[in-house]
Amino acid sequence: MKITGSSSHVKFDLENGYAVKADGEMLVGGQFVVFKDSMKNWEPPHEDEKLSEAEVQEIIQQVKQNTNENTVQISFE
Numbered sequence: 001m002k003i004t005g006s007s008s009h010v011k012f013d014l015e016n017g018y019a020v021k022a023d024g025e026m027l028v029g030g031q032f033v034v035f036k037d038s039m040k041n042w043e044p045p046h047e048d049e050k051l052s053e054a055e056v057q058e059i060i061q062q063v064k065q066n067t068n069e070n071t072v073q074i075s076f077e
Contacts, residue, residue: 001062003074010034010074011043012059019043020051020059031073036060 002013007026013019023038039056042049051059060076067074 001066003063003066005032012063014059014062018046031075034074034076036076 001015004011004013005024009021009023010032011019011021020039020042022034022036024032024034026032036056039051039059041047042051063074
């Protein structure tokens with residue numbers, strides 16, 4: 001998984017070619033809060049496919065596995 005973003009959003013590129021962009025907020029101290037409810041549709045070319053709750057939870061698990069103390073800490077609300 002590749003994780004990129006800015007101070008107001010983050011993009012998760014999965015190994016299967018799918019990607020999702022989520023809104024969020026960079027907090028003081030290097031933590032990024034992702035707003036789970038903004039994770040609704042995949043990015044093009046899969047924009048017509050909605051994310052299921054199970055897919056959102058799988059992405060969250062992958063993010064937790066791919067972050068460590070040397071990366072920006074990502075939490076989900």
